[in-house]
Amino acid sequence: MISTHLSDYSFEFPKELIASRTPGKGKTKILHCSKNGGPLEIVPAPKIVDFFNPGDCIVVNNTKVIPARLYGHTMHGGEVEVLLVQTLFPDEQGHARWEAWVRPGKAFQIGRELEIAGVKVTVEAINPDGARVIRFDTTPVELEAIMNKQGHVPLPPYINRPDDEEDKKAYQTIFAKYNGAVAAPTASLHFSAEMLNDLRAKGVLIAEVTLHVGPGTFQNISEEDFREHKMHGEHYELTQENADIINNARKAGGRIVPIGTTSTRVIETIAAEDGTLKAETGVTHAFFYPGYRYKITDGLLTNFHWPKSSLILLVAAFYGRENTLAAYKYAVEHQLHLFSYGDGMLIL
Template sequence: MKTSDFYYDLPQELIAQTPLDRRDSSRLMVLNKQTGATRHLHFYDLPTLLRPGDCLVLNDSRVLPARLLGHREPSGGAVEVLLLVDRGDKVWECLVRPGKKLREGARLSFGDGLLTAEVLEVCEGGNRLIRFHYDGIFLELLERLGRMPLPPYIKAELQDPERYQTVYSREVGSAAAPTAGLHFTKELLQQVQNMGVDLAYVTLHVGLGTFRPVKEEEITDHEMHAEFCTISQEAADTINAAKRRGGRVICVGTTSCRTIESWAAEDGTLQASSGWTSIYIYPGYRFKVLDCLITNFHLPESTLVMLVSALAGREHILAAYEEAVRERYRFFSFGDAMFIG
């Protein structure tokens, strides 16, 4: 299949720039994966789509305030550093701007010297290995000095950083939010639990590769980025129990989907697992665990449009996306949601 097979035309004004006042007031398109039929609800209507015995799988990763603004020493020139991967021993792999100025040996300062750093190495592809120097706890410093690394298509400033976190986030490590979960409130989660739906929390730390466009003409030539994910024994047991009793496993977001599909046995069972995944799901893939998916609307020609097409069929997905454009749905990270089942 060609990458161009997953293109759709999206007016720029439909890309949501800010979150809604109420998380669960976003719209929810319901797509029947067998027939392609759609209907239109709001996210607070989600309980009407669930059944006792179902299991919601949620990604509890928390976004690192990983965007650091500082200056080069001694010149004072402005720099921007985006933390990507913790390589240990205070060394991070980072994206940097301006790249031409940040060669090996360059010294950096953030927050009036509370945090300093040195470029150790220029990696293949242009990322930098940077060693940081500081007193105290690095995550606490980041909470003070760092900013949310919003996706490149969001130009507006985020007034409340917590709106780019899910209400159940707890494991710090993502460079971007698992955005399907942004629609949940604590009250809505309690409501679905009260009706007999189980919750299983897994962790996948979202990398910026999630925004990387597919540049290859043939989709099978694309190389997926790797992301670290974990399934606890408790989560595995909860999901396995739902499958045994005939309940549906409903993943909240493509990250939860990729996590459980990465570690599932051929019979669809799970056990405690942890490691890097670069699973690539596109049409032709046979889902081992997932039955339904709650997800946002994704970028044209992206691996995530390919993933949802693997679940519901490319024609059904593109038709649903065209309908969402006609109905003026809000797209991408702060946009509306879809229930595919």
């Protein structure tokens, strides 16, 4: 019987295991979890190459994290903060408009004017989820330059320190190409250029998807029956070229291994019942939890996720609740580092 109780997907961990910094690309540890129920094994990240076969295909997310956190003040001098979530069409005058999460909310009433990163901002609307639609008194191009100069890396809420120069590179994957994410697809942070070269040399194929990770990835589930949870939407794209790489790998008997929950969301959203893919762009609200039958995913490299999160449910849907919690218990006992800047697990 599959449990649909959120409290059944929790685990205990000491706070010291939350990684506040990464040891660097290719320098983390990976817990190898055999899909067939073999023994758990901790290996250095570069050793995961050994678990892949020629003809296998990894699927990576090429989104790029933007410096989306900006600070400013009200017209009375009170400090405020915005996290830019989704760019919107400019207004008729060409002013940049964004959907944003804001603090404190009371400072962002409709019609209110503030100054953010030295630019006048007007609150246009309040969305049902509390996000604000804000208009900057500058163009999108000018705002991008301001963000690159004054914006801050949007570190996850459980990393309890300010961002710094090191994070600008550390929180960006080697696959990053297209601006739009406000959280990194962290499973890809385990990869170094050398690891990628070793995979290619072994005959492993690499396909790319784009999913612009939103702050909803950290959203808590409030319903004990998690099936009632409404999943946040995230923009995705799969090109025909990359769909062909994956489809051809499958036809030739290769295994499809998404790198992270974000890549998994894209290919499972698009896949037909027989697992074939086609080029597609859209917004996915897909929510994968135990009971879901994966259509195309044969393995999964992912980080360790927050207890009772949609992400741990996605992993449990693939690997089983008991296996997942046993792996997390093993990771904690062996003092692996957790969450975005931490170590990872390869289920293959």
